[in-house]
Amino acid sequence: MPSSNKDLVLAVDIGGTKIAATIAGRNGKRMGRTTAIPTPQTGSASEWISSVGEALHDIVRHSGYSDRFAGVYYSTVGPMREVAGGLRIFPPNIAPLRQVGLHYPAMLSEVLGLPFGFDNDGNTALAAEVLDAKGAAAGAENAAVLVWSSGVGCGFYSQGKLLHFEARDPVTWADPALSDVVRNSFEVGHVFVEGTSAKLQCGDGAWGHLEAHLGGKAAEERHEIPKESHARFMEAGRQYLPQALAMPLQQYGIDLVVVTGALGKALLNEHPEFAGELSDAFAQGAGGHAVAFKASAIDNASLRGAQLLGLQALERDTFVVPAHSASQNSSTGLAGP
Numbered sequence: 001m002p003s004s005n006k007d008l009v010l011a012v013d014i015g016g017t018k019i020a021a022t023i024a025g026r027n028g029k030r031m032g033r034t035t036a037i038p039t040p041q042t043g044s045a046s047e048w049i050s051s052v053g054e055a056l057h058d059i060v061r062h063s064g065y066s067d068r069f070a071g072v073y074y075s076t077v078g079p080m081r082e083v084a085g086g087l088r089i090f091p092p093n094i095a096p097l098r099q100v101g102l103h104y105p106a107m108l109s110e111v112l113g114l115p116f117g118f119d120n121d122g123n124t125a126l127a128a129e130v131l132d133a134k135g136a137a138a139g140a141e142n143a144a145v146l147v148w149s150s151g152v153g154c155g156f157y158s159q160g161k162l163l164h165f166e167a168r169d170p171v172t173w174a175d176p177a178l179s180d181v182v183r184n185s186f187e188v189g190h191v192f193v194e195g196t197s198a199k200l201q202c203g204d205g206a207w208g209h210l211e212a213h214l215g216g217k218a219a220e221e222r223h224e225i226p227k228e229s230h231a232r233f234m235e236a237g238r239q240y241l242p243q244a245l246a247m248p249l250q251q252y253g254i255d256l257v258v259v260t261g262a263l264g265k266a267l268l269n270e271h272p273e274f275a276g277e278l279s280d281a282f283a284q285g286a287g288g289h290a291v292a293f294k295a296s297a298i299d300n301a302s303l304r305g306a307q308l309l310g311l312q313a314l315e316r317d318t319f320v321v322p323a324h325s326a327s328q329n330s331s332t333g334l335a336g337p
Contacts, residue, residue, distance in 0.1 A: 016093025053111025073310030122185030124305030148264025
């Protein structure tokens with residue numbers, strides 16, 4: 001059982017534009033304010049780990065509760081793959097880490113000196129929608145979350161469980177993960193889609209991925225998108241989302257998709273008819289699967305989900321101590337939990 005005096009969790013949402021962190025107590029109460037810093041996009045991978053690790057360490061140190069932290073829980077961007085040297089994560093929207101393949105949650109935790117847990121941001125956002133009483137999928141047995149912002153991802157919740165998937169290259173289907181180490185949500189942003197528009201290059205260097213058509217880097221940087229761009233993103237959603245998502249949703253019996261992320265929420269909140277248009281596009285697509293779309297009512301669902309999953313880890317005593325020092329694994333990554 002966890003020590004009774006270790007009753008706090010640091011929740012961290014690592015995105016391509018910003019890194020947000022907050023402290024949660026065992027009763028679910030947030031301690032202090034949420035801190036956000038820009039995600040470093042220059043320098044080496046080791047410099048990135050040092051810079052972000054020290055920023056998180058400062059939050060713990062200045063909280064006034066540094067001796068009460070049981071662990072840190074990360075909402076991460078992926079995809080992640082298990083290889084002989086351990087788990088490697090390749091975030092396409094974080095330049096210093098894009099090609100290196102590090103288990104950066106473990107390495108950051110080594111800097112912090114805290115045990116850790118983590119999941120993909122699609123799954124942490126989904127956890128918020130299912131576990132929070134205010135969530136759009138609260139009480140549901142089957143649901144999905146579409147994270148639509150600077151990148152595009154999707155979390156699946158089926159028969160009361162968060163699902164994890166293999167990261168195929170290229171992504172062609174929702175293949176269940178074969179190992180408990182792999183914590184990918186469904187990497188829908190990296191599914192190739194066919195269309196009449198010119199192919200666009202994705203953040204991972206590939207051409208024609210869904211994320212290249214739907215991702216809106218400016219949306220997260222500015223917390224809004226120009227209204228003149230709304231029609232273009234909505235048309236891309238109607239055209240490409242059914243191609244990438246209809247069959248996997250049907251496979252897992254999911255008929256509710258909650259949309260979060262700065263771009264997706266802006267489109268659904270400012271254009272209420274867009275939810276129905278997406279439903280119609282799915283009904284008319286391959287398989288004719290009926291899907292309802294709702295905008296998330298939770299601010300930063302990925303961070304909220306990291307809080308809730310972190311508190312679960314606290315109660316269940318499932319935080320993991322990093323296996324090796326970050327300095328020893330700056331090029332090879334760490335073994336996963």
